[in-house]
Amino acid sequence: MSTEKDSEQQEAPAAEKKQVPAKLDEQLPKFEKDLADKVVAKFGEKTEVAFVKPDRIRINVKKDNIKEVAEFIRDDLGFDHAESVSGVDYPEDKEIEVVYHLGSYTDPQLSKQILTLATRAPREDDPKPGNDSTHLPSLREIFYSVEFHERECFEMLGVYFDGHPDNRRLLLPEDWADLPPLRKDFSIKGR
Amino acid sequence: MLKDLITPQTANVFLGKLGDILEQAIGKPLGYAINWGRLWSLWPVHIETACCSVEFGAASGPRYDVERFGIIEAFGSLRQCDLVVVQGTITRKMAPRLRLVYDQMPEPKYVIAMGACAITGGLYFDSYNVLPGIDGILPVDVYVPGCPPRPETLIQGCILLQEKIKRMKARKIV
Amino acid sequence: MSVIAPKFRFSEFLKSITDNLFWIIILVTLIGLPVIMIVLLFVDLPVYQGELINPFLAFSWMFHPELSLPLIKSFMITDFFRIAVFPGFGFAVLLATSVIFIERKMLAKLQLRVGPFYCGKIEGILQLMADGIKLVTKEIIIPAKADKPIFILSPLMFVGAAAAFVALIPVAPGWVVADIDLGLIAVFAVIGFFPIITVLASWSANSKYPFIGGIRALFQMVSFEIPLILSLLGVVILTGTLNLSEIVASQASFPWIIFLPVGAIVFFIAMLAELERIPFDLPEAESEIVAGWLTEFSGMMYGLVQLGSYIKLYAFAALFVVIFLGGWNGPMIFPPLEEELILEGKTIGPITIQTPGLPIFSMEFFSGVFWFILKTAAVIFFILLPRGVFPRVRIDLLLDLGWFKLIGLTFLNIFIALALLYAGVFGPGGML
Amino acid sequence: MTTQLPPGLSLEKVDEKIMTLNVGPQHPGSGHMRLIIQVDGDYIVACDPDPGYVHRGEEKMAEYRNYILNIPHLERPIIHDSCNILYPYCLAVEEILGLEVPERAKYMRVIASELNRCVYIQYWLGIYGIFLGHSTMFMWPMGDRELLIDLLEKMTGARVTHSYFIPGGVRNDLPANFEDVCLRQVNYFEKRIKEYADIFYDNPILIHRTEKTGILSREDAIRLGTTGSVLRASGVDFDVRKKEPYDVYEELDVHSNVLKEGDSLARSKIPWLDMLESCNIIRQALEKMPKSGSIRKKLKPNPRGGDMSVYKRVESGRGSLGCYIVSKNKPEPYRLKLSVPSFRNLIALPYLLKGEKLGNMPAVYWSLNYWPVEADR
Amino acid sequence: MVGELASNYSTILMMFGFAVVATAPALLISRMIAPRKRSNPVKFLPMECGQVPSGAGRTHFMMQYYAYILMFVVFDVMAIFLYAWGSSILSLPRTATLPIIAFLAIMFAAMAYALDQSRRRNIW
Amino acid sequence: MGLELINFVIVSVALLGIGIYGLSVKRNAIRMLFAIEIIINAANLNLVAFGRFIPHSGGQTLALFSISIAAAEVAVGLSLIIVAYRMYQNIDIADFRSLKG
Amino acid sequence: MGTASGIIKALNSGVKHLAIKRFTLRYPEQKLKFVGDGYQYDPTTGVGIAGYKGRHMLFHDKCTGCQLCAIACEGIAEAIAMVKVPEEWKHNKKAIMPQIDYGKCVFCGLCVDACPFYALYMTNDYELSSFTKEGLIYTPAQLQVKPDVQQDAEIKIDDRGASHG
Amino acid sequence: MADAAFLALSVITIGSAIAALELRSLVYGAIGLMGTLGGVAGFFLLLDSPFVALFQIAVYVGSIAVLILFTVMLVKRELIFKKIEDPKRKWAGIGLMLIFMVAIGAVILDSGLKSVTTDEPPVDFREIGDDFLTYYWPALILMALILAGSVTGALVLARREDEISGPRTD
Numbered sequence A: 001m002s003t004e005k006d007s008e009q010q011e012a013p014a015a016e017k018k019q020v021p022a023k024l025d026e027q028l029p030k031f032e033k034d035l036a037d038k039v040v041a042k043f044g045e046k047t048e049v050a051f052v053k054p055d056r057i058r059i060n061v062k063k064d065n066i067k068e069v070a071e072f073i074r075d076d077l078g079f080d081h082a083e084s085v086s087g088v089d090y091p092e093d094k095e096i097e098v099v100y101h102l103g104s105y106t107d108p109q110l111s112k113q114i115l116t117l118a119t120r121a122p123r124e125d126d127p128k129p130g131n132d133s134t135h136l137p138s139l140r141e142i143f144y145s146v147e148f149h150e151r152e153c154f155e156m157l158g159v160y161f162d163g164h165p166d167n168r169r170l171l172l173p174e175d176w177a178d179l180p181p182l183r184k185d186f187s188i189k190g191r
Numbered sequence B: 001m002l003k004d005l006i007t008p009q010t011a012n013v014f015l016g017k018l019g020d021i022l023e024q025a026i027g028k029p030l031g032y033a034i035n036w037g038r039l040w041s042l043w044p045v046h047i048e049t050a051c052c053s054v055e056f057g058a059a060s061g062p063r064y065d066v067e068r069f070g071i072i073e074a075f076g077s078l079r080q081c082d083l084v085v086v087q088g089t090i091t092r093k094m095a096p097r098l099r100l101v102y103d104q105m106p107e108p109k110y111v112i113a114m115g116a117c118a119i120t121g122g123l124y125f126d127s128y129n130v131l132p133g134i135d136g137i138l139p140v141d142v143y144v145p146g147c148p149p150r151p152e153t154l155i156q157g158c159i160l161l162q163e164k165i166k167r168m169k170a171r172k173i174v
Numbered sequence C: 001m002s003v004i005a006p007k008f009r010f011s012e013f014l015k016s017i018t019d020n021l022f023w024i025i026i027l028v029t030l031i032g033l034p035v036i037m038i039v040l041l042f043v044d045l046p047v048y049q050g051e052l053i054n055p056f057l058a059f060s061w062m063f064h065p066e067l068s069l070p071l072i073k074s075f076m077i078t079d080f081f082r083i084a085v086f087p088g089f090g091f092a093v094l095l096a097t098s099v100i101f102i103e104r105k106m107l108a109k110l111q112l113r114v115g116p117f118y119c120g121k122i123e124g125i126l127q128l129m130a131d132g133i134k135l136v137t138k139e140i141i142i143p144a145k146a147d148k149p150i151f152i153l154s155p156l157m158f159v160g161a162a163a164a165f166v167a168l169i170p171v172a173p174g175w176v177v178a179d180i181d182l183g184l185i186a187v188f189a190v191i192g193f194f195p196i197i198t199v200l201a202s203w204s205a206n207s208k209y210p211f212i213g214g215i216r217a218l219f220q221m222v223s224f225e226i227p228l229i230l231s232l233l234g235v236v237i238l239t240g241t242l243n244l245s246e247i248v249a250s251q252a253s254f255p256w257i258i259f260l261p262v263g264a265i266v267f268f269i270a271m272l273a274e275l276e277r278i279p280f281d282l283p284e285a286e287s288e289i290v291a292g293w294l295t296e297f298s299g300m301m302y303g304l305v306q307l308g309s310y311i312k313l314y315a316f317a318a319l320f321v322v323i324f325l326g327g328w329n330g331p332m333i334f335p336p337l338e339e340e341l342i343l344e345g346k347t348i349g350p351i352t353i354q355t356p357g358l359p360i361f362s363m364e365f366f367s368g369v370f371w372f373i374l375k376t377a378a379v380i381f382f383i384l385l386p387r388g389v390f391p392r393v394r395i396d397l398l399l400d401l402g403w404f405k406l407i408g409l410t411f412l413n414i415f416i417a418l419a420l421l422y423a424g425v426f427g428p429g430g431m432l
Numbered sequence D: 001m002t003t004q005l006p007p008g009l010s011l012e013k014v015d016e017k018i019m020t021l022n023v024g025p026q027h028p029g030s031g032h033m034r035l036i037i038q039v040d041g042d043y044i045v046a047c048d049p050d051p052g053y054v055h056r057g058e059e060k061m062a063e064y065r066n067y068i069l070n071i072p073h074l075e076r077p078i079i080h081d082s083c084n085i086l087y088p089y090c091l092a093v094e095e096i097l098g099l100e101v102p103e104r105a106k107y108m109r110v111i112a113s114e115l116n117r118c119v120y121i122q123y124w125l126g127i128y129g130i131f132l133g134h135s136t137m138f139m140w141p142m143g144d145r146e147l148l149i150d151l152l153e154k155m156t157g158a159r160v161t162h163s164y165f166i167p168g169g170v171r172n173d174l175p176a177n178f179e180d181v182c183l184r185q186v187n188y189f190e191k192r193i194k195e196y197a198d199i200f201y202d203n204p205i206l207i208h209r210t211e212k213t214g215i216l217s218r219e220d221a222i223r224l225g226t227t228g229s230v231l232r233a234s235g236v237d238f239d240v241r242k243k244e245p246y247d248v249y250e251e252l253d254v255h256s257n258v259l260k261e262g263d264s265l266a267r268s269k270i271p272w273l274d275m276l277e278s279c280n281i282i283r284q285a286l287e288k289m290p291k292s293g294s295i296r297k298k299l300k301p302n303p304r305g306g307d308m309s310v311y312k313r314v315e316s317g318r319g320s321l322g323c324y325i326v327s328k329n330k331p332e333p334y335r336l337k338l339s340v341p342s343f344r345n346l347i348a349l350p351y352l353l354k355g356e357k358l359g360n361m362p363a364v365y366w367s368l369n370y371w372p373v374e375a376d377r
Numbered sequence E: 001m002v003g004e005l006a007s008n009y010s011t012i013l014m015m016f017g018f019a020v021v022a023t024a025p026a027l028l029i030s031r032m033i034a035p036r037k038r039s040n041p042v043k044f045l046p047m048e049c050g051q052v053p054s055g056a057g058r059t060h061f062m063m064q065y066y067a068y069i070l071m072f073v074v075f076d077v078m079a080i081f082l083y084a085w086g087s088s089i090l091s092l093p094r095t096a097t098l099p100i101i102a103f104l105a106i107m108f109a110a111m112a113y114a115l116d117q118s119r120r121r122n123i124w
Numbered sequence F: 001m002g003l004e005l006i007n008f009v010i011v012s013v014a015l016l017g018i019g020i021y022g023l024s025v026k027r028n029a030i031r032m033l034f035a036i037e038i039i040i041n042a043a044n045l046n047l048v049a050f051g052r053f054i055p056h057s058g059g060q061t062l063a064l065f066s067i068s069i070a071a072a073e074v075a076v077g078l079s080l081i082i083v084a085y086r087m088y089q090n091i092d093i094a095d096f097r098s099l100k101g
Numbered sequence G: 001m002g003t004a005s006g007i008i009k010a011l012n013s014g015v016k017h018l019a020i021k022r023f024t025l026r027y028p029e030q031k032l033k034f035v036g037d038g039y040q041y042d043p044t045t046g047v048g049i050a051g052y053k054g055r056h057m058l059f060h061d062k063c064t065g066c067q068l069c070a071i072a073c074e075g076i077a078e079a080i081a082m083v084k085v086p087e088e089w090k091h092n093k094k095a096i097m098p099q100i101d102y103g104k105c106v107f108c109g110l111c112v113d114a115c116p117f118y119a120l121y122m123t124n125d126y127e128l129s130s131f132t133k134e135g136l137i138y139t140p141a142q143l144q145v146k147p148d149v150q151q152d153a154e155i156k157i158d159d160r161g162a163s164h165g
Numbered sequence H: 001m002a003d004a005a006f007l008a009l010s011v012i013t014i015g016s017a018i019a020a021l022e023l024r025s026l027v028y029g030a031i032g033l034m035g036t037l038g039g040v041a042g043f044f045l046l047l048d049s050p051f052v053a054l055f056q057i058a059v060y061v062g063s064i065a066v067l068i069l070f071t072v073m074l075v076k077r078e079l080i081f082k083k084i085e086d087p088k089r090k091w092a093g094i095g096l097m098l099i100f101m102v103a104i105g106a107v108i109l110d111s112g113l114k115s116v117t118t119d120e121p122p123v124d125f126r127e128i129g130d131d132f133l134t135y136y137w138p139a140l141i142l143m144a145l146i147l148a149g150s151v152t153g154a155l156v157l158a159r160r161e162d163e164i165s166g167p168r169t170d
């Protein structure tokens, strides 16, 4: 627990934090570093640790590996639920990133931690939600709680989740025929 | 002399006057009574469209207690209601339902647009899923601005509506 | 923009009424009176007590009690008066509407608010009038797929059945619309109509929520009818009569609630359920099924159903009073004034006492009605109170309550009554 | 002989048992959403929530507004808990912009956020009361919450949409002798809410009705990723204020309420206990708050954030509320996502309603501490 | 004379009739003076929470509680039978209680069975 | 003229005839139940009428028994109909016969 | 028996509350008292001054027509439009001043924060309902009028409950 | 007075009996049946046996009619059968009815029933109670058995063969 206390006090202005990757490894919070190392040790090249901050870890995965990584995270690291699933559109990279924020209720040590698992799906300029190449494997079998989040992600960004029981519309009106609204090329009026 | 007075024309005029008197005697007070009844017994339909319903709830709570004005909140069915308080944002998904609710209500019915969203779209003037005000789908009687309006403002809007009902024509009698 | 404080609009209403009166008087004097005069030339006038009754005489009789009282009295003993005015419909409607108003005010007080306030000068006393006028002038929607005859008739039937129930309630000695030997069984027969009307009304609307509400109402009323019937058996065993007036008369010295509290409690609970009041208002549970079987009723049809249900509430409360609380029995609080005292005055020594007033009813009657209304009001208070205090129960809990708990309690009640009877406390040759 | 149908008549297959009910959007027991419920007699066989009637595209609109102008927008999803929904946003923006909040502002934030939590829970409780057919339980919380709304109004200048938190502090200082008034009204408020026990929580009818309905076991609560009162009613002790203390919660004595049963009754009791706890926290914070000092770090107009992503969460009235901001060297967030507890708890609804009685629908639905507008965003 | 008792009972019917006659004008007046608009066919659809209704309206029967209705039919008879006994109990010899006890015993057995059956909601 | 026994008997016979007509013509099980009820009522009417005109309490007592047994019969009959409806989705008597074997 | 005592407790509580003071604020007669005159902002120190955020008030003699408030509101509700005013002010060469559409305004007060010249602040006036949408648009001349408010009701707490007086 | 009542009741009773069988809608048929039952109850009243009359209303209209209505609403296929009913059968039924009525009418007219009338006071309803428990008590027990048997039988019949398993099968 002492490490956590320390890391809490390390809460530093962002100016310092931005340089964290540049600094030496020892200055990274230890506990979080260990967790990240575990993932890297298991999957090696397939994963990439984007950053390690106090209480926050971010791991980028290829879309083919995401299921195994997620399973490993659930079973061996002890993260047992997803707090949110957010899609981010990167039109320049022609990719859509889907970010899972995973947390843990069962393990008291992990209760502060949020593990961010990010993966990317190809993006098409002329999306036909569900019928184009924007596919990702669904994590619903692994984290049951992503069900509605993934549905929302599907309708807001057009990412089809393979293996999801009902990829239906959730929030938008039934007659929505436009682009998925959270894509960057869907522009709202007047802007 | 008397014979000269009773001609068809004068009889007609007399009857017309009598009709006017009757209309005056029955129509006006009856219309007044009807309007009086209507204005003190506004039952709002239970439709929540967005966050303004919080303040609508507060308005029917003990502090502001709209029942003082005969407005009962939490009424079950729309068939017995006569007031739609559009409590905020109307999204594109909600709009047809709101219209249906309004259509299914019995005459006479009144509409209060509550909150900036219901009046013009408010904060969401550039959102992709929000109607810019409800005038397009419902005939609004009173606008209550605010985001959300204070319960006082809502009550003031109700008083305005009562004024309006009082001036409305109750019904074309005969 | 400044505030428009709500002024008292009723004054303007009054003004328009006086307007109206003015015009009516003018019209009557200009047109009506000549017509009447002409008619009088051709019509044979009735003769009463050897006098030709002309309008002026009739007017003057208003101020002659000796002459007008017999007329009024003879009118009052007709069935029509009983049905339409006093123990019957008018009385019940008056009480029912005041119950609605009192309920709203009381609930508001319990909830720390004011309730109807501005409609009418004092504490919103005219609120119900406004509601009534509003409802009458409201459009009636009959759904397209509804079964029209049943749909339109059911509110009327509901009011009618409620009124038929009222007909059986004795209000004061001799003042009951239908004084029958089998009053109690007749009550059960009348109660049996409500589920049918309810379920037919809900069926006719051809809509989902009313139908769910109707089926719920059916189950609920039907389940609670048996505890209701059985809970009164104890009183019948002890009195040996089914006539409600006789049951009241048998409680001259003590009400039955003292000896049969279990029956009274069961009857009260079953009564709440039959009345569909919170905590048993499942058929109208707004948060589950909109307004239950009232969902499709609009305008005055809704108003009629409400009126009917409040008449029913009054009738049930009165039945409780009649059976368990001793009806009109109570200490005499009005001095027993004789009729002559009012009519002619009484000479006691040098002075002649004469009290003004209309000696239509005897003082016994006043006392009886006073106690009856007082007790009914108390029972109604206890019927209304749970509305502010309890949440709604669920249908399976409700049915379990009716079938498992209440029926057991009713048999306990019957055995108490039997024990009282066979132990010699009551009955022929009993101690009391 | 088989039944020969005359021409023109078809024997359509009527499913005699299953009936589909649309609960909402105009329904006294639905709020701003629609539940498509299939009932077999008195039992619900399937429930399909259909939210989105108040989907206003907050997240999209946030991408076009700078960090300050987003403030009035982001509190709209849940206006009666508006401080708590701005809290993670402010924390995240502070991390992005590298701001340090003055000590006094931190305490003021805590007070505002706790008051707001009570205001939210009182509203929730009122609706819960009316859903169970208990109109007094609607009125009392509605009335008593006005005491706190009054305080918040004195503090922030608006009844519910305070727009009070701002990256770098709070917008305005407390009025004179606020502490006394606050203490007095909070104490009275606490006394009042304790009285709810008599009429509501200890009411045998309520207990019979909500006990053992919609049971969410501990494992399921974790698996479904529920949060807040739903989670804590199932026996998981998770309160962000305690587990990941933000601002000054570390210095305050926070106690999180946990019940084991996991049924509707427990779920409805937790918020009430939370309110009592909040009163405690407010009193502590009032005591510890520095009596004077700066309350706001001044910002440049149109501040630009770095190239980073931040996820911050706080404990709101309904559970942990997260805010994920991706910033790309622009005055506007590149992507802003609110991970709202209502949306996270919604997933439990079809799960819990299945096999439940129709009469339990409102109780289970609203005990999930769900606010449709927030879920829709 | 046959039929002399009936007049007592007819007042109940008259009360019923009076109530109907007295309240029917309210509906008529309402029909006369209330505004009516029948332009919109949507208005006459069944009300279903602002949704265009789907499916038949009369299909909900809660068969889970059907047993209670069956029981009601039988035990209602029993309850009113008991009144025949209760009203004449004062003039009966005490031995006459025995048959009614036997009667009740049999009915209790049936009721116990019925209640047991009706409790098992999943067989209905 | 006063009411005589024959008046009631005639009504009773008419009801009986209607009942027999319904029983023989209708094939809908519920309608047949209606017909049976009508016949039972005709019988009750006779019982009570005779009990009144030849003063004896037995008439009424038997009528009460008869009504109670009718209640029992309706309960069983309607259960049968429900069972049949559940099995065949139909309440036509002819169909019961044909589908049985 | 738990059930019976619970029921009696609830009934008792209900009856007890029949004697407690009513909490209702009789609104058109009584009006709630707010802190100070309204929300103001001090651009030099960067903090606001506590007060109620009601209808705005504009000081014509201070407004320079710099449009900062309109720019701020642009991102929120587009409620402020700059319109010409007839008078000429020497500090306001363009003679434009904000006109606020209360059908759009959300009373967030960020325009007040944006104004660097102390020209805009918010008052305690909230009674803005209107029959028409046009009635909600307040021109600079209307905004200049100081609302006449008599707000004096406050929550009073004593042994018999809270009430307004 | 009694004659008028008798005439009105006869019209109501017979008319609604015909309506019960002939109306297209089964629900209206059930209402017609209620009319018949109520009419017969009216006859009972005319015959000075109010206990039987009220018993008839309470039991028949109050509970049996409810059960019938419930079942009728549950079984809503009436329209189909109306159409396949063949007219031949109908005429045969009417013929049968006429034969019956003529035969019974002949028997009645032949007997001495024609002029039976009475001036004796009616039987008090308390005597019925006495009868039950003294003279007819074996019948009372028998009736208890019948009622008990019918309720158990009805329950056994009406319940579903296939037990649906308990709730929450996720």
Ligand code: SF4
Binding pocket: B050, B051, B052, B087, B088, B089, B114, B115, B116, B117, B118, B122, B123, B146, B147, B148, B149, D076, D079, G106
């Ligand atoms: S006006 Fe404000 S409070 Fe009302 S719905 Fe719109 S955003 Fe919500």
Ligand code: SF4
Binding pocket: G072, G073, G076, G077, G078, G079, G080, G100, G104, G105, G106, G107, G108, G109, G110, G111, G112
């Ligand atoms: S208060 Fe907010 S919405 Fe209103 S004018 Fe100012 S900035 Fe615009």
Ligand code: SF4
Binding pocket: G062, G063, G064, G065, G066, G067, G068, G069, G070, G097, G098, G114, G115, G116, G117, G118, G119, G120
């Ligand atoms: S009010 Fe202030 S910000 Fe707006 S134009 Fe005038 S001076 Fe500029």
